[in-house]
Amino acid sequence: MSKVDVAIAADAASGVRRGVSPQYRDWLRRERRSRLAVRAVQLAILAVCLVLWEVLPREQIVNPLFTSYPSAIWPTFLQMLKSTPQQASILTHAASTILATVIGFTAAMVIGTAIAAALWWWNGLYRVLDPYLVVANAMPKTAFVPIFYIWLGATLSIYGMSLAISLFVTVLMIYGGFQGIDPNKIKLAQTFGASKAQILVKVVLPGSVPTLIAALKVNAGLSLVGVIVGEFQSANLGLGYLIQYGGQVFKMNIVMTSVTILAIVSSLMYLGISWLEAAVMRRR
Amino acid sequence: MPASAAEAARSSAVELRDVGLRYFGRDGETEALKNVSLTFAPGEFAAIIGPSGCGKSTLLSLISGVIAPTEGSVLIDGRPVQGPSRKVGYMLQQDYLFEWRTILENAVLGAEIQGLPMAQARERAIQLLTRYGLGQFLHHLPRQLSGGMRQRAALARTLCTEPDIVLLDEPFSALDSQTRLALADEIGEILKRAAKTVILVTHDIGEAISMAERVIVMSRRPGQVKSNHPIRLAAGNERLTPLTARNAPEFNDYFRTLWQELDINVQG
Amino acid sequence: MLHRRQVVQAGLAALGAIPTASSGALAQQKPLVKVRYNEVVRSLLYAPAYVAMTNGYFKDAGLDVEMSTGNGGDKTMAALLSNSADIALIGPETAIYVLNSDSTTKVRIFCGLTSTDGFMLVGRDKVDKFEWSMLKGKKILGFRPGSTPLLFLEEAMRMNGVNPDSDVTLENNVAVPARVGAWLAGQGQYAIFIEPDASQLELDGKAFFLASVGATVGFADYTAFMATDQYLKNNAAVVQNWTNAIYRAQKWTAAASAAQIVQAIAGFFPGVTHEALVRAADRYQKLRIWKSSPVIEPKAIARFEDILVHGHVLDANKRVKFQDLIRTDFANKAI
Numbered sequence: 001m002s003k004v005d006v007a008i009a010a011d012a013a014s015g016v017r018r019g020v021s022p023q024y025r026d027w028l029r030r031e032r033r034s035r036l037a038v039r040a041v042q043l044a045i046l047a048v049c050l051v052l053w054e055v056l057p058r059e060q061i062v063n064p065l066f067t068s069y070p071s072a073i074w075p076t077f078l079q080m081l082k083s084t085p086q087q088a089s090i091l092t093h094a095a096s097t098i099l100a101t102v103i104g105f106t107a108a109m110v111i112g113t114a115i116a117a118a119l120w121w122w123n124g125l126y127r128v129l130d131p132y133l134v135v136a137n138a139m140p141k142t143a144f145v146p147i148f149y150i151w152l153g154a155t156l157s158i159y160g161m162s163l164a165i166s167l168f169v170t171v172l173m174i175y176g177g178f179q180g181i182d183p184n185k186i187k188l189a190q191t192f193g194a195s196k197a198q199i200l201v202k203v204v205l206p207g208s209v210p211t212l213i214a215a216l217k218v219n220a221g222l223s224l225v226g227v228i229v230g231e232f233q234s235a236n237l238g239l240g241y242l243i244q245y246g247g248q249v250f251k252m253n254i255v256m257t258s259v260t261i262l263a264i265v266s267s268l269m270y271l272g273i274s275w276l277e278a279a280v281m282r283r284r
Numbered sequence: 285m286p287a288s289a290a291e292a293a294r295s296s297a298v299e300l301r302d303v304g305l306r307y308f309g310r311d312g313e314t315e316a317l318k319n320v321s322l323t324f325a326p327g328e329f330a331a332i333i334g335p336s337g338c339g340k341s342t343l344l345s346l347i348s349g350v351i352a353p354t355e356g357s358v359l360i361d362g363r364p365v366q367g368p369s370r371k372v373g374y375m376l377q378q379d380y381l382f383e384w385r386t387i388l389e390n391a392v393l394g395a396e397i398q399g400l401p402m403a404q405a406r407e408r409a410i411q412l413l414t415r416y417g418l419g420q421f422l423h424h425l426p427r428q429l430s431g432g433m434r435q436r437a438a439l440a441r442t443l444c445t446e447p448d449i450v451l452l453d454e455p456f457s458a459l460d461s462q463t464r465l466a467l468a469d470e471i472g473e474i475l476k477r478a479a480k481t482v483i484l485v486t487h488d489i490g491e492a493i494s495m496a497e498r499v500i501v502m503s504r505r506p507g508q509v510k511s512n513h514p515i516r517l518a519a520g521n522e523r524l525t526p527l528t529a530r531n532a533p534e535f536n537d538y539f540r541t542l543w544q545e546l547d548i549n550v551q552g
Numbered sequence: 553m554l555h556r557r558q559v560v561q562a563g564l565a566a567l568g569a570i571p572t573a574s575s576g577a578l579a580q581q582k583p584l585v586k587v588r589y590n591e592v593v594r595s596l597l598y599a600p601a602y603v604a605m606t607n608g609y610f611k612d613a614g615l616d617v618e619m620s621t622g623n624g625g626d627k628t629m630a631a632l633l634s635n636s637a638d639i640a641l642i643g644p645e646t647a648i649y650v651l652n653s654d655s656t657t658k659v660r661i662f663c664g665l666t667s668t669d670g671f672m673l674v675g676r677d678k679v680d681k682f683e684w685s686m687l688k689g690k691k692i693l694g695f696r697p698g699s700t701p702l703l704f705l706e707e708a709m710r711m712n713g714v715n716p717d718s719d720v721t722l723e724n725n726v727a728v729p730a731r732v733g734a735w736l737a738g739q740g741q742y743a744i745f746i747e748p749d750a751s752q753l754e755l756d757g758k759a760f761f762l763a764s765v766g767a768t769v770g771f772a773d774y775t776a777f778m779a780t781d782q783y784l785k786n787n788a789a790v791v792q793n794w795t796n797a798i799y800r801a802q803k804w805t806a807a808a809s810a811a812q813i814v815q816a817i818a819g820f821f822p823g824v825t826h827e828a829l830v831r832a833a834d835r836y837q838k839l840r841i842w843k844s845s846p847v848i849e850p851k852a853i854a855r856f857e858d859i860l861v862h863g864h865v866l867d868a869n870k871r872v873k874f875q876d877l878i879r880t881d882f883a884n885k886a887i
Contacts, residue, residue, distance in 0.1 A: 057654070060656045063633065063655050063656050063657060064653070064654035064655065064656070065633065065650060065653045065654060065655035065656075065657075066630075066633075084864070085717050086697075086717075086864045146727070146729070146730070149727055149730055150730060150733060154725045154726060182380065184376060184378065184380050185380050185382065187350060187376070188374075188376060188380045189393075189397060190350050190368060191348050191350055191368055191372075191373075191374040191376075192368065192393070192394040192397040192398055192445065193349075193367065193368035193369070193370065193397060193398060194397045198397055202393070202396070202397065203382070206382065206384050206385075207382070207384070209384065233727050234725050234726060234727040234730070235725050236697060236724055236725040245697060245698055247626045248624070248625065248626045248696070248698050248699070249649060249698045249865055250626065250629070250646065250649035250650060250653060251649075252653075283384060283425070284383045284384050284425065284427070
């Protein structure tokens, strides 16, 4: 049964009469074709890239030392799954990076929201801190990697980087969201005699959920960057460490495999957040 | 007329004594209200009309306790207003239902904030919503309802906390004219039957005449009380609804009088 | 008669006394050849190279050297392979990796410089007779995983009955610029430091010399000059002149005093105290870490590959043959 037939049957069952004119069928067909065309082009782009990546180094047009091959990734991955005294399994490395990232952006969300709430609560505090926050946000935190290293030591500097890189933008985004709440909703709560705390908890925070999700998306990406950059500097565990190590010993296949895993990890993270967003927005 | 100020205080639900309000800004101060003195008896249904910017909404905010007057005092049941009171319900221009709460959850918002016993509040909310035709939509989200339905939900929210005094700030202005008439009908009936003290602010003269027992006219800024018109429409033995009131013979006379009083200068 | 002869003799003597640079310049009617030279890191281990620059040996050989510091074996090798550098000074392990890879461009070593590892093992207390077994159960500041300083240290331990995987705790994730700071902050009970860091720490009383990793491991060329096959083919004369200049510098360095060496190269180490440089130079000279000839021995390369295999960065069946890795003709012709 085509989608249209299923739709007609469903309508009949629910007692709704829907016209299924030939024009509508045509339109549905055109829609489906257009969707398929987009998918086809997307897959074609991916295929072309993979083919070029495989063929150019093999034909020695590009130095394979610099690029490795897509066909080397799966065997390398299988090899890296094993754990040796010198090198932990790639899963352990991935877990280390993921853990640091999750801790980083979770801390940034919690601390960022708390700071934004404090700024909302005490307008004087906001007015005093505003220029500092703007500057702190504008500064590239990756410039601080060596300083963090000296202050916090090897492991903590990675967590510190993961937090710092996303904290300020989180504060500014969430505070902006708080300020953007319809003042009439706040007035409404006030007419019932709501205290400031009640307004924060019943109006401002729930009303800011879309902003919180947007901030989470930004954070997750930034924290991952912070962790990788921190691992480049000083780590013996993690995907960033593997990328750097692979480069040092000229095993580009290790680098490419780690980068591939990294791409998968970040995609999964975004998918997770999108799923969360859909679940939350359904209720609004 | 009451014999003394004390008597007046006891028998009035709401009293404004020589109230003035100024707004302060970097560019200077604006006088929104000046020397406003009004008394509203318990159970009375009064309407306030006036040109745009005359401060009529501000009056409601003062009565609800959300802002404080710069001069004069506001009293509820003889006591000065210190902040929002449980006795006052305020229906704003739009429903401002929280999109993340269901209709029922929105309706009990006021009760939640005021810390009222929630089981009874929920009961009352369900009764009110059902009475207003929203019984099937208790667990729907506001975005699934039409404008008229949402405003009715807002009314349920306002009445769920059982206020004695209900303030209506142009509650129908965001709706299309058919809905407006129908809703004004319903809400007017509901409030009169519940014998609440109602103060309606509107820019619609017809609405004021058809719903209220008394229409107060405000001047343009700085808002002052210009005049006070008791409304008597020939009733026969029936109570007039806002819809049928428009057919009363006196309607047009009142309309003309109030229109002239409003001094709306379109060319100005 | 006598008067004229004396004048002529004086003139000849004077001509003979003209410094080598200008005599070189007189001989050079052609312009100097530009060589883009990339050293993996700035280090006292490469003193003869700096001597060649200061004393004008490169210029005498007709070379205008433009030096850059890569700060990493992979970066310097990448510069060489991508033709941003003509001659590079890197550890032989990078050349071995490249030879084992599918790289279209191959790299060969043509001139040696450092005979073995130049790191010193230090501790926090003075020890009368150091035994490597004293490291058991202790925390040691190591180096980046996969790097030759760490590989050589682990080899030195293994040679003395200490298992680097189980008998000690190696802290290998300290960033290179931060290692001295970490030691001063109290991290680790032992550590390896390059010169002149080791000497400076000793002079400040913050560390005590225990052993030279290089002396313990033995001769295994640690860094050498290399270039791509293509460059060696097209610029054989330049490469030979380079090797000649280096040999000249190596001879001078072997004969000079530590103070003279430091005078020649101090300009390349701003911020390092004179005493530390002199102490370090003296040590390197005595340990013969600066080669006195550009020739590289097969035994040394075999030892080097042993260390890579023991450290699991090279598979035993992927060892590179000496003649594939080293081009001996240039060094042999120079001496």
